[in-house]
Amino acid sequence: MPEIKPIKRILIANRGEIALRILRAAHEMGIETVAVHSTADADAMHVRLANHAVCIGPPPAKDSYLNVAAIISAAEIAHCDAIHPGYGFLSENAKFAEIVEAHDIVWIGPKPEHIRTMGDKVEAKRTAGALGLPLVPGSDGAIDTFEQAREIAAQIGYPVLVKAASGGGGRGMKVVPDESQLESLMSQARNEAKSAFGDDTVYLEKYLGNPRHIEFQIFGDGRGHAVHLGERDCSLQRRHQKVLEEAPSPVISAEERDRMGGIVAKAMADMEYRGAGTIEFLWEDGEFYFIEMNTRLQVEHPVTEMITGIDLVREQIRVASGKDLSCTQDEIRFTGHAIECRINAEDAYSFAPSPGKVTAYHAAGGMHVRVDSGIYAGYSIPPYYDSMIAKLIVYGRSREKCMMRLRRALQEMVIEGVKTSIPLHQELIEQDDIRTGDYSIKWLEDWLAERES
Incomplete structure (x- = not known):
């Protein structure tokens, strides 16, 4: 890592709402920003508001936001002290982090070796177990042969889950109900993993029947x-993609939070982890099971900020510049409830992307309502990137008050010219199970299937 020095100018290696989120935090700290952008994003809000902007290539991400040489060149031309990768794109690319540091530029993120370790799901599981995190029963590492898989599956019991060691998003993942289908589904998982990630390594773990997805936000100083900053419940998912997140979880007690939070914080301290990270668990029948770690800022980080009052991006910049954490565990307080709705430019129920020109835009407002978005009236949403265009985050002193505020905010939010997922969220929050918090990672897909039948 290069010698720590004051950060005066940050290159934001991302786009959309997260680029704008980083820009705002930097400007509030008196730090200049450099926006990099593809030709498709020349009129993006973060480009307009940055102190400086550099075009790094044509619309395809591989030629712009994933173009390491172009980003490093932009950072050097613009005399940047640091690079913040946001989430997605190059945020969990250990090689990119190493290249940034090799150019004497501060990497606002975890140590490259931690990114690499936690990016490999087999190695991440092994490391998590060594650090004392509870694991889903399964193989100790990669599965090389069908015979090996059959022995392990017999030990842990069916159904089992075959998972790709690299990547995510549900690709290279197969649920095996019994031994008769193990060989076929294992082969399919390998082929999917090879096609999607260039790596056909898979491993095996117990398939949990009806769990929730609960993750803990952690922060380390690297020394x-x-x-920990509490948990988020991200169980409302479709095809392993999160739709709505809330903090705290409706099913976790304060005692469970303190116990599990203490375990993950100790693990990260022992690891000498640096910066923001998220430890993701499946939770069922009162038990936590580690599934993976994200070595970056999460899309859903605002709900944690709302209930703790801590600016996570500001904290990332502080730690990257060599400063201590701004608070101790005893100083962190969890107050009230927050919910985030991901608003995508897509059909609310078919989920078909809907890029195009935003003809009218009005962000919901009022007390404890936050909208993270880079769109504006007249902005053309490009078809080349992820369809998420805004995040609506609301806070209330209780979950019930938060839900009431969310209902009002969704009614107030206006985005015209393209289809959005706002109608889906409006319908979801009227469902009894959502109102009571009684849902799992399977709930949304089951509800959508029933709705269509």
Whole structure:
């Protein structure tokens, strides 16, 4: 890592709402920003508001936001002290982090070796177990042969889950109900993994029947100190993609939060982890099971900020510049409830993308309502990137008050000219199971299937 020095100018290696989120935090700290952008994003809001902007290539991400040489060149031309990768794109690319640091530029993120370790699901599981995190029963590492898989599956019991060691998003993942289908589904998982990630390594774990997806936000200074900032419940998912997130989880007690939070914070302290990270678990019948770690800022980080009052991006920049964590565990307080709705430019029920020109835009407002978005009236949503165009985040002193505020905010939110997922969210929050918090990772897909039948 290069010698720590004051950060005066940050290159934001991302686009959309997260680029704008980073820009705002930097400007509030008196730090200049450099926006990089593809030709498709020349009129993006973060490009307009940055102190400087550099075009790094044509619309395809591989030629712009994934173009390492272009980003490093932009950082050097613009005399940047640091690079913030946001989420997605190159945020969990250990090689990119190493290249950034090799150019004497501060990497606002975890140590490259931690990105690499946690990016390999087999190695991540092994490391998590060594650090004392509870694991889903399964193979100790990669599965090489069908015979090996059959023995392990017999030990842990069916159904089992075959998972790709690299990547995510449900690709290279197969549920095996019994031994008769193990060989075929294992082969399919390998082929999918090879096609999607260039790596056909798979491993095996127990398939949980009806779990929730609960993740803990952690933060480390890289020198043996770490804290947790509570949990988020991200169980409302479609095809392993999160739709709505809330904090705290409706099913986790304060005692469970303190116990599990203490375990993850100690693990990250022992690891000497640096910066923001998220430890993801499946939770069922009162038990947590580690599934993966994201070594970056999460899309859903605002709900944690709402209930703790801590600016996570500001904290990332502080730690990257060599400063201590701004608070101890004893100083962190969890107050109230927050919910985030991901608003996508897509058909609310078919989920078909809907890029195009935003003809009218009005962000919901009022007390404890936050909208993270880079769109504006007249903005043309390009068809080349992820369809998420806004995040609506609301806070209330209780979950019930939060839900009431969310209902009002969704009614107030106006985005015209393209289809959005707002109608889906409006319908979801009227469902009894959502109102009571009684849902799992399977709930949304089951509800959508029933709705269509």
